[in-house]
Amino acid sequence: MKALRYYGARDVRYESMDDPAPQSVTEAVVKVEACSICGSDLHIYHGHGFSEDVGFCVGHEAVGEVVEIGSGVQRLKVGDKVMLPAAVGCGRCRSCLAGVVHTCEFNMSGCYGLSAQLQGSQAEAVRVPAADMNAMKLPEGISLEQALMMTDALTTAWFGARQADIRPGASVAVIGLGPIGLMAVDSAWVMGAHVVYAIDPVPERRALAAQSGAIALHPDEALERIKTDTKGRKLDCVVEVVGSDATVDFALRLVRPRGTVSVIGVQQSRRFAFPLERAFAAGLTFRVGTCSVPEELPALFPLVQSGRLKPERYISHRLPLSDGAEAYRMFEAREAGALKMVLLPD
Ligand SMILES: [Zn+2]
Numbered sequence: 553m554k555a556l557r558y559y560g561a562r563d564v565r566y567e568s569m570d571d572p573a574p575q576s577v578t579e580a581v582v583k584v585e586a587c588s589i590c591g592s593d594l595h596i597y598h599g600h601g602f603s604e605d606v607g608f609c610v611g612h613e614a615v616g617e618v619v620e621i622g623s624g625v626q627r628l629k630v631g632d633k634v635m636l637p638a639a640v641g642c643g644r645c646r647s648c649l650a651g652v653v654h655t656c657e658f659n660m661s662g663c664y665g666l667s668a669q670l671q672g673s674q675a676e677a678v679r680v681p682a683a684d685m686n687a688m689k690l691p692e693g694i695s696l697e698q699a700l701m702m703t704d705a706l707t708t709a710w711f712g713a714r715q716a717d718i719r720p721g722a723s724v725a726v727i728g729l730g731p732i733g734l735m736a737v738d739s740a741w742v743m744g745a746h747v748v749y750a751i752d753p754v755p756e757r758r759a760l761a762a763q764s765g766a767i768a769l770h771p772d773e774a775l776e777r778i779k780t781d782t783k784g785r786k787l788d789c790v791v792e793v794v795g796s797d798a799t800v801d802f803a804l805r806l807v808r809p810r811g812t813v814s815v816i817g818v819q820q821s822r823r824f825a826f827p828l829e830r831a832f833a834a835g836l837t838f839r840v841g842t843c844s845v846p847e848e849l850p851a852l853f854p855l856v857q858s859g860r861l862k863p864e865r866y867i868s869h870r871l872p873l874s875d876g877a878e879a880y881r882m883f884e885a886r887e888a889g890a891l892k893m894v895l896l897p898d
């Protein structure tokens with residue numbers, strides 16, 4: 553098959569690779585019909601990924617069709633259309649059964665496309681471990697592209713908003729307006745926010761947030777504007793979607809006493825200087841963590857089916873998989889309004 557393989561900083565190649573095959577009776581192989589590039593793929597692309605491996609296939613967001621199943625797979629059959637959540641679990645332990653795969657008690661949690669251990673899905677096909685848990689049949693009324701957006705991006709956005717304790721009437725800020733940040737804005741509205749400030753240095757991204765009804769601000773003007781608007785009180789809830797020291801610190805400056813900061817940006821920091829004294833005095837709630845896709849889906853399926861959330865709005869490009877290297881380059885450069893880059897097998 554053909555796949556996008558990682559060889560070092562800014563070196564992703566469209567190449568041949570061995571066809572995936574089930575390695576145990578509980579596994580399946582899915583022919584990829586669409587996959588996408590995630591902001592976290594850029595960490596790998598920049599050469600500071602999650603392993604030292606090279607030559608592995610990248611990507612962790614995909615939808616497609618089951619083409620092969622092991623004899624122990626019970627809930628799927630060949631021909632089923634499925635979505636593949638970014639992270640996998642064993643499907644049998646207490647944590648996985650509760651939908652929280654990244655704390656799998658049998659240590660079977662992992663994510664596609666971070667190393668050679670679990671090959672990625674920016675490919676023509678992908679091996680799915682514990683397929684009964686990790687490949688989900690598409691529910692009625694969910695398109696392939698909507699499902700693709702729910703394998704990681706929309707689910708993470710919703711989780712980030714949920715972690716920020718957004719309640720009806722809340723005032724909210726979202727820092728970082730890639731696809732996940734933009735969908736965190738949409739999620740905040742669904743949860744009942746009365747105002748959402750959307751903060752990003754890129755004008756096109758601010759324009760999209762403004763279309764969703766947010767007050768879109770450049771980071772340099774945000775603190776003063778929010779202080780003025782709230783008469784110094786600041787905001788109930790802040791969702792941070794970048795993961796740098798500067799933006800996490802900024803989030804802590806925007807939140808009111810007794811408010812909540814939710815950090816979902818992939819952490820690039822090893823030693824963040826947390827202002828514990830200020831947080832203690834103000835009684836802040838600070839949450840940081842990664843989303844487990846299966847846990848969020850029961851709430852999200854009906855919201856997408858009913859059109860209350862439209863994640864496919866944030867797909868900016870659809871390109872052939874063979875143009876994968878170019879898609880990475882454009883996504884990194886934020887060229888031509890690049891938001892969610894979808895790759896379709898040639
Ligand atoms: Zn992702």
Ligand SMILES: [Zn+2]
Pocket residue numbers: 641642643644645646647648649655656657658659660
């Ligand atoms: Zn498990």
